[in-house]
Amino acid sequence: MTSVVGTAGEKRILVAALEEQRQAVLWKLEDLDDERLRQPLVPSGTSLLGIAKHLASVENGWFGRTFGRANEEVPDESLAEDPHAEWRIHPWETTAGVLAYYARARAASDAVVADLKLTDRGTDRHGAAVSLRWVLVHMVQETARHAGHADVLRELLDGRTGERPAS
Numbered sequence: 089m090t091s092v093v094g095t096a097g098e099k100r101i102l103v104a105a106l107e108e109q110r111q112a113v114l115w116k117l118e119d120l121d122d123e124r125l126r127q128p129l130v131p132s133g134t135s136l137l138g139i140a141k142h143l144a145s146v147e148n149g150w151f152g153r154t155f156g157r158a159n160e161e162v163p164d165e166s167l168a169e170d171p172h173a174e175w176r177i178h179p180w181e182t183t184a185g186v187l188a189y190y191a192r193a194r195a196a197s198d199a200v201v202a203d204l205k206l207t208d209r210g211t212d213r214h215g216a217a218v219s220l221r222w223v224l225v226h227m228v229q230e231t232a233r234h235a236g237h238a239d240v241l242r243e244l245l246d247g248r249t250g251e252r253p254a255s
Contacts, residue, residue: 154210
């Protein structure tokens, strides 16, 4: 984040922090073929493309469902049948399709953030009231956590490390 953002208002700082983590995740997916993006490298079956799918579903849920907006979250019924549904990349899902899903989720989330104040409240999936501020902080944490996972997976694939391209 630049120094201008570092002295901006709270909402702008939170949005910039989330976007920085989103870009770190996307950078980890760059320059890899479909096979490598789908390749699970840890016993849980996590893949780089699975991380993007999970983050898209989570953004849809926290920004869309919580604030009563239309969203493309992986349905609860799918998760009841397969708890890893939002992580699993099915043979019929394309890399372009998953990346488009993540792009739509980010755009929809950004629209919610633009429409609301940090103090506006929504209801989480368990019925608890949460503010937009809380959701933004939570999504910065969630995305950063998975950016770290992506960093490890990418290093295992081809040795690339770091949080962004070298300047």
